[in-house]
Amino acid sequence: MHGFLIGIATCSCWGITAFFLKFWVETRDRFFLLFAAAFAVLSINWLLLGLWQPTGETRPFFYLLRLLAFGLIIAAVWEKNRPAAD
Amino acid sequence: MGSVIYALCALTSLACAALLLRGYARHGERLLLLAGVCFCGLALNNLLVFSDFVVVPDVDLSLYRNLAAAASVLLFLLGLIWHTGDRG
Amino acid sequence: MFSPRCRAPRFPPGLRSPPCTGANPFSRAPGCSPDVPAAGVVVESSASGMASSLSPQAKRFLRDSVGSILQLDIILLLHREENRWWSAEQIAQEIRVGPTTTALALEELASRNLLDVRIGSTLAYRFSPVEEGVRGVLAEIAADHYTAREIVAAGAAGHAARRFAEAFRLRKTDG
Numbered sequence: 001m002h003g004f005l006i007g008i009a010t011c012s013c014w015g016i017t018a019f020f021l022k023f024w025v026e027t028r029d030r031f032f033l034l035f036a037a038a039f040a041v042l043s044i045n046w047l048l049l050g051l052w053q054p055t056g057e058t059r060p061f062f063y064l065l066r067l068l069a070f071g072l073i074i075a076a077v078w079e080k081n082r083p084a085a086d
Numbered sequence: 087m088g089s090v091i092y093a094l095c096a097l098t099s100l101a102c103a104a105l106l107l108r109g110y111a112r113h114g115e116r117l118l119l120l121a122g123v124c125f126c127g128l129a130l131n132n133l134l135v136f137s138d139f140v141v142v143p144d145v146d147l148s149l150y151r152n153l154a155a156a157a158s159v160l161l162f163l164l165g166l167i168w169h170t171g172d173r174g
Numbered sequence: 175m176f177s178p179r180c181r182a183p184r185f186p187p188g189l190r191s192p193p194c195t196g197a198n199p200f201s202r203a204p205g206c207s208p209d210v211p212a213a214g215v216v217v218e219s220s221a222s223g224m225a226s227s228l229s230p231q232a233k234r235f236l237r238d239s240v241g242s243i244l245q246l247d248i249i250l251l252l253h254r255e256e257n258r259w260w261s262a263e264q265i266a267q268e269i270r271v272g273p274t275t276t277a278l279a280l281e282e283l284a285s286r287n288l289l290d291v292r293i294g295s296t297l298a299y300r301f302s303p304v305e306e307g308v309r310g311v312l313a314e315i316a317a318d319h320y321t322a323r324e325i326v327a328a329g330a331a332g333h334a335a336r337r338f339a340e341a342f343r344l345r346k347t348d349g
Contacts, residue, residue: 005152012159019166023335031339039159046155059139060088066132067091070098077105080342102342109341114285117334118341170334 006050013043034076041069092136099129120165127158227318228325235311236325239286241333244271245279246326249288250319252301253312259298 020036023029045065052062106122109115134151228236240246247269252260260268262277269276280299284291290302303309315322 002148002152005149005156008156009152009159012156012163015163016159016166019163019170019335027335029339031342032335042159060091063088063091063095063135066095070095073102074098077102077342077344080339081344105344106338106341109337113337113341114281115334115337117338121338121341 006046009046010043013039031076031080034072038069038072089140096129096132099125117165117169124158124162127154131155228321232311232314240326243326248279250316256301259300261296261298
């Protein structure tokens, strides 16, 4: 069951990545590129968690990828709000 | 360090959800609602990860956190498929 | 990279310049629009090849406030008869589209402060933009509605995406 759910999450994130890449190609707005990267990283995060199922001390290092993904989202929000962006 | 990572991820998800739901309240764009719900689900996933590993490590919450994550992103993907076309 | 297939337009009532007809759909007969294909002819065009006769304000309005060709047809119809109240069914009959789809499009246009909504036995709509400049922009769009349709067709898929991106602006911008 866990593998099934992680598989859904992984593949859905790849699909979302593809959509954001498409938006970036159409609009050239870096915001979408950063979101695409974020969801790609989330997808890799879930893939690795599903494959390795880390426990104990190694687990936080796997979740550093998730932190990277949300960092990219924060970067996208900053990109959208910096004064030169329009 | 792990608890800091999980908490930061949860807070970021919640902030994104708040911005998206605010956008939905302003514009009524359904994609924003679905995206907001997705990030609420991701926040729930991160909170459950925090709870699972830090708060109640004796209790296995893996099914619920994986369910929250899978349902959230699947819903967002379906929303992107449905709402990013010329539908009137 | 993005090459929309421009379908031959439904012609909203009251708009001039019908397409040229004849064996060659692009033949230049007197009084016709040589750039418009006959009904049923599908034309490949690239986004970069679009005529740029519309002002930047008109293009921005089309990209930001008009999410589909149906919405464009509706707003042009309502703009033409500004003082008239229309129900969704009346508009649907006029432009030959289903009433449910029309109602959804009207909701979206109303949410962008372009229409007045009257609540009675049924909902009625009237053109009434909050911003002053919209009337002038729509007059310009009505005069070159074929270019407007191309711009809307090219941008429709990205409309929801732009709304998604705009949701992350922390400070509200105009419009």
